[in-house]
Amino acid sequence: MKTVLSSHQVALSIKRLAHQILENHIQLQDTVLIGLQPRGIFLSDKIVDEIKSIINPSLVSYGKLDITFYRDDIHKQIHHANQTDIPFSIDNKKVVLIDDVLWTGRTIRAALDALLDFGRPKKVELCVLIDRRFSREYPIQADYVGREIDTFPNQKVMVYLNNTVKEECVELWES
């Protein structure tokens, strides 16, 4: 096991990601933030908290998207769905999707499909804490990245952000 990000580094990365999003979306005019269920929510909650400490919280539109019913491996395994909660229109909005790890790109592919069923966004960007680069199976890249890492397919990236099991950190495990 190798530590990719320590608790301190996780906190700094989240701060930086929040600032980078605000840099490109001043006052979040016409911009909405959407976290991906289930584990992207831990990250998006923290980024949204950070952004709310910088700008007027009432300017922040924050939703949650579950992609279970849009997965491309549904014929192999049935997954349990989580709550989707997008209480605003995304028509003509800039959407920042937030997930913890970008790996094959399949989750984001499904998320784009799911998102389009809610409207026609003006632009979609992607924010991730960990980018497992060189392992993509679809042509998808992130716009905001906490840390890029090189991994083998059999390795597992563990992101601990919900504080219940252990201190916030990111670890790389050999399987």
Add this chain to the structure above:
Amino acid sequence: MKLSTKHLLGIKDLTKEDIQLILATAADFKGVLQRPVKKVPSLRDVTIVNLFYENSTRTRMSFELAEKRLSADTLNFAASSSSAAKGETLLDTVQNILSMKVDMIVMRHSASGAPHFLSKQIDAAIINAGDGINEHPTQALLDAFSIQEKFGSLEGLRVAIIGDIMHSRVALSNIYLLKKMGAEVMVAGPPTLIPKYIKEALNVKVVYNVKDALEWCDVANVLRIQLERQNQPLFSSLREYNLAYGITRKLLDSIGKEITIMHPGPINRGVELDSDVADGRNSIILNQVENGVAVRMAALYLLRPQQSN
């Protein structure tokens, strides 16, 4: 996250966890049905036949809509306009349909046990949409979903099932489900329409007076008199049934507490239920119909064919 069964033949075969999984998944699909695009691609590689050997409005349309909302391809079969009228057997019909690469079967039949028989002969997943006087599992699931939506939980809730218990597959499926989920169940109606020994067999309370049942319950699930299944007179007239067992506004008002009214449809207005009760403030009859689509989407989704590897 899997059901313990390959088919949905009846609530009898389900575990409490299965029921909870279906209801939780139905809640997710109910969310999908509120979106601008009320459709997900989960079953777009699946073909489903709706095999209806008996008439249906709600169940058939609800299943068909659920299938379409999941992007499945659907085929409709109605016995009256098919070669079944020329004498083709159930098994022959189904094997012919399956040879056209159909993956799932939604089936209604007037013979109790017809889907169970079929499940032993073929490989495709079968969902029972009502078999004779045996079970109607998706109706019980949508009833449970609607009750849960209103009360939060089924645990400890008092549900009275009132009317033609003898000929009702809705009653049997509801009793199995409610008991498994920890609710208390009472059946009420004329003695001729309540099976003997139901109290011992299914551990439910039995009363023959509707007012007693209403005073006891939180929820009254009122059933239709199934004249088409009664081959001998079991009560003197519909008029008399209404006087003795029909639920009227006056009767409800005399109870002095709020009771949630349910009915699986079709309603015979003025027989088991008066119009001002069916359309009244405590009726969740149309919620039941709305929830039916989400519940059937959940059942279809959870039973969809899986490729190993």
